[in-house]
Amino acid sequence: MTTFVFRNQTVEAFFGYDGMTYSGYDDISMVPGEVDRYIWFYQVPVNADSAQLAQEIESYSSKLDIVLSAADASKPFVVFSLVNLFPMRLTGDETAVQQAVTAFNDHIAALAASWPNVKWVDFSEFTARYDADTLVNWKYYLMSQTLLNPKLARDFQSWWQRIEGELALQRKKCLILDLDNTLWGGVLGEDGVDGIKLGGDYPGKAFSYWQRSLLQLAQNGVILAVCSKNNEPDVEEAWQHNPFMVLKREHFSALRINWQDKATNIREIASELNIGLDSMVFVDDNPTERELIKQVLPQVEVPDFPAKPYELMPFFKQLVEKYFRIYAVTSEDRAKTEQYRANAMRQAEQSHFADLESYLYSLDMQLDIIPADEHNLPRIAQMTQKTNQFNLTTRRYTEADVQQRLDQGWRVFCMSVRDRFGDSGITATIFLEPTDDTTVNIDTLLLSCRILGKGIEEAFIKTVFNLLRLDGYRHITADYLPTAKNGQTADFYDRMGMTLEATDEAGAKHYSMALSDMFEIKNYYNIRVL
Amino acid sequence: MNLEDKVLEIMREVFEMENVTTDASQKNCERWDSLHHLSLASELEEAFDIDLEPEEIADMTDFSRVIALLETKVK
Numbered sequence: 001m002t003t004f005v006f007r008n009q010t011v012e013a014f015f016g017y018d019g020m021t022y023s024g025y026d027d028i029s030m031v032p033g034e035v036d037r038y039i040w041f042y043q044v045p046v047n048a049d050s051a052q053l054a055q056e057i058e059s060y061s062s063k064l065d066i067v068l069s070a071a072d073a074s075k076p077f078v079v080f081s082l083v084n085l086f087p088m089r090l091t092g093d094e095t096a097v098q099q100a101v102t103a104f105n106d107h108i109a110a111l112a113a114s115w116p117n118v119k120w121v122d123f124s125e126f127t128a129r130y131d132a133d134t135l136v137n138w139k140y141y142l143m144s145q146t147l148l149n150p151k152l153a154r155d156f157q158s159w160w161q162r163i164e165g166e167l168a169l170q171r172k173k174c175l176i177l178d179l180d181n182t183l184w185g186g187v188l189g190e191d192g193v194d195g196i197k198l199g200g201d202y203p204g205k206a207f208s209y210w211q212r213s214l215l216q217l218a219q220n221g222v223i224l225a226v227c228s229k230n231n232e233p234d235v236e237e238a239w240q241h242n243p244f245m246v247l248k249r250e251h252f253s254a255l256r257i258n259w260q261d262k263a264t265n266i267r268e269i270a271s272e273l274n275i276g277l278d279s280m281v282f283v284d285d286n287p288t289e290r291e292l293i294k295q296v297l298p299q300v301e302v303p304d305f306p307a308k309p310y311e312l313m314p315f316f317k318q319l320v321e322k323y324f325r326i327y328a329v330t331s332e333d334r335a336k337t338e339q340y341r342a343n344a345m346r347q348a349e350q351s352h353f354a355d356l357e358s359y360l361y362s363l364d365m366q367l368d369i370i371p372a373d374e375h376n377l378p379r380i381a382q383m384t385q386k387t388n389q390f391n392l393t394t395r396r397y398t399e400a401d402v403q404q405r406l407d408q409g410w411r412v413f414c415m416s417v418r419d420r421f422g423d424s425g426i427t428a429t430i431f432l433e434p435t436d437d438t439t440v441n442i443d444t445l446l447l448s449c450r451i452l453g454k455g456i457e458e459a460f461i462k463t464v465f466n467l468l469r470l471d472g473y474r475h476i477t478a479d480y481l482p483t484a485k486n487g488q489t490a491d492f493y494d495r496m497g498m499t500l501e502a503t504d505e506a507g508a509k510h511y512s513m514a515l516s517d518m519f520e521i522k523n524y525y526n527i528r529v530l
Numbered sequence: 531m532n533l534e535d536k537v538l539e540i541m542r543e544v545f546e547m548e549n550v551t552t553d554a555s556q557k558n559c560e561r562w563d564s565l566h567h568l569s570l571a572s573e574l575e576e577a578f579d580i581d582l583e584p585e586e587i588a589d590m591t592d593f594s595r596v597i598a599l600l601e602t603k604v605k
Contacts, residue, residue: 012565018566140568144565150568153572
């Protein structure tokens with residue numbers, strides 16, 4: 001990946017040299033097109049003439065606008081907010097510089113809201129960790145034009161790496177929580193439903209804040225689960241009868257309240273929710289339990305738990321920043337907890353039916369197949385970034401990438417799925433590249449693992465094949481590219497009746513098929529093509 | 531680890547080069563440009579917990595001068 005950095009100071013020590021190209025200082029005359037990404041990282045210069053300095057800062061907004069309109073809009077453009085690293089006011093009522101900085105930061109927030117390729121990064125989150133003397137190193141500034149202390153380069157790199165993960169929408173999916181002395185103070189089995197510390201004064205108040213914060217996390221799409229050594233009826237009683245309980249049964253997508261070892265429980269939760277162990281974070285006050293999980297399930301993240309209840313809020317902030325924050329959350333993310341819970345109910349239902357077909361009938365499934373448009377584009381791009389298991393080629397695309405392909409004449413569809421237990425939202429997509437008048441290549445085909453196990457993938461692809469046939473296409477080509485996680489799709493195209501043409505040494509498989517007849521699709525799917 | 535080895539190790543890291551030898555200088559080492567020079571100074575200050583003056587930094591034009599300077603600074 002190559003990145004071009006617009007800057008007004010020396011920043012090479014922070015972003016490094018590999019794949020990086022830098023503009024001249026405050027030089028916007030050259031906006032290269034042949035890069036994968038742009039970064040705008042300006043810093044407030046030092047100038048005792050505050051009116052002049054404010055004017056200079058004001059000019060950055062229009063410079064940024066010029067660069068943005070000249071840059072390739074299909075490439076990500078990351079803009080750092082401005083921080084006044086060395087505020088200097090000759091009179092107490094002097095506000096021009098601060099206002100100019102605020103105006104610039106407001107401007108970039110507005111740009112990020114209106115340009116799909118622009119993302120803004122709050123640089124003050126990094127600088128707020130240091131005092132003024134640490135932030136600025138005058139010796140190096142005067143030798144090399146870098147106000148930000150080069151000794152912070154390593155810290156900066158690790159912070160920036162995390163922000164890049166947020167921009168790429170990478171995060172952990174599930175937070176597994178213990179109960180006693182973790183979600184409330186005290187031990188339920190000993191202190192009783194009303195004896196545990198929750199609500200009221202300290203320390204109960206600390207656990208209330210912590211539970212409310214966790215609820216917000218769940219509403220932002222993080223799946224919560226419980227893994228606790230307790231009697232389940234006691235916990236049910238606490239959920240129902242303790243008036244201060246914020247997190248209750250309905251907020252958790254999976255429960256393991258028993259006396260089995262926690263490693264086995266966590267493995268079961270992973271398979272029940274159909275997510276990888278490397279997507280899980282385990283929080284438990286008991287160091288022995290934490291050690292067990294670290295030893296037995298090293299893929300699971302196990303942060304240390306704070307010793308004092310008043311440390312729970314900083315602990316929460318650390319959890320969010322380290323594991324769960326992403327640049328933006330979609331409505332599908334927000335609804336996720338509900339969807340996983342509905343899945344658990346479907347599984348319970350399944351056991352009541354003698355055969356799978358009558359179960360599938362009973363679900364009353366509605367599949368809406370929708371061409372890509374401006375409303376579903378962010379979700380489509382997000383799925384290409386996040387879906388690992390049912391993903392035939394695992395090609396990652398940004399919104400701008402998808403738009404570019406649509407402009408080139410590709411056909412992109414997504415599918416929204418619901419049944420009588422709930423709405424899973426947009427959970428599948430297919431990218432079709434016409435390679436000649438009658439042939440289409442499947443560039444990307446993926447389904448969220450939440451909707452697997454109901455034959456939906458087959459109904460989806462056969463409906464798309466029928467649409468293509470009606471549009472005059474007669475041949476399909478497709479690839480399967482193996483990854484560490486997509487093994488379950490290795491024979492998908494074989495099962496769909498495609499012909500294996502070649503397998504290369506890396507295990508990639510190439511398929512083709514003639515579209516001669518229309519496919520029949522089971523009638524327990526109600527399919528609409530929108 | 532003696533001083534020379536430690537400095538060589540820092541140089542390898544700063545210049546991102548596998549082979550840095552005791553005859554390295556700004557003249558014969560392409561990576562040792564003005565930007566890397568300041569990174570080198572900053573890393574040496576951190577590693578040996580010393581302060582280098584701008585004039586001293588400007589004088590560290592080859593490996594032996596770096597060592598000579600550090601010998602006056604590091605107790």
